[in-house]
Amino acid sequence: GAVVSQHPSRVICKSGTSVKIECRSLDFQATTMFWYRQFPKKSLMLMATSNEGSKATYEQGVEKDKFLINHASLTLSTLTVTSAHPEDSSFYICSASESNYGYTFGSGTRLTVV
């Protein structure tokens, strides 16, 4: 089945630095990928839709200058958290779909900003 690989799985960074998270579709091409944020014991909040070869579509309230998304190829989307602050600490997770039946999620990235 479809596999989505996400790296890193955990990252600790200092406040003010930037962190890049990669999401790869390993055995299929994904023109669209989705980035979610999840707080402990909470649901998945869609942050943005990553579109291959064009600008990402951000959900209302998500700062596009803070959460930079690049989808340069059909198998790779990246999310960069710029000038990270402790309130950006969260679980970030990507997803993509090989078909119109269900989505495959990456294993997630737990970001801690100290």
Add this chain to the structure above:
Amino acid sequence: GQQVMQIPQYQHVQEGEDFTTYCNSSTTLSNIQWYKQRPGGHPVFLIQLVKSGEVKKQKRLTFQFGEAKKNSSLHITATQTTDVGTYFCAGPGEDNQGGKLIFGQGTELSVKP
């Protein structure tokens, strides 16, 4: 805006008891999807329902899609400790474009052996 609501938020059961989680959408959905997230893990796709009134089974799991395509349920018969996790329903975004999903709040299931 569009909302997908799920109840209950938590459910604690004794192993062998049944479990049900309910999902309601503020809008009619073209399909409803269910995902399971184990503690510390990521969501894993379980099933997608498309037709009004559809019922699908996966071993001890029974999924239903309401006649009005605004509600759904997941029922687990005779729960096992391996069923532990959070179950999410999700439906397509209101504009149904781009493939984005709106998730319910999830129901966290704990099973006491």
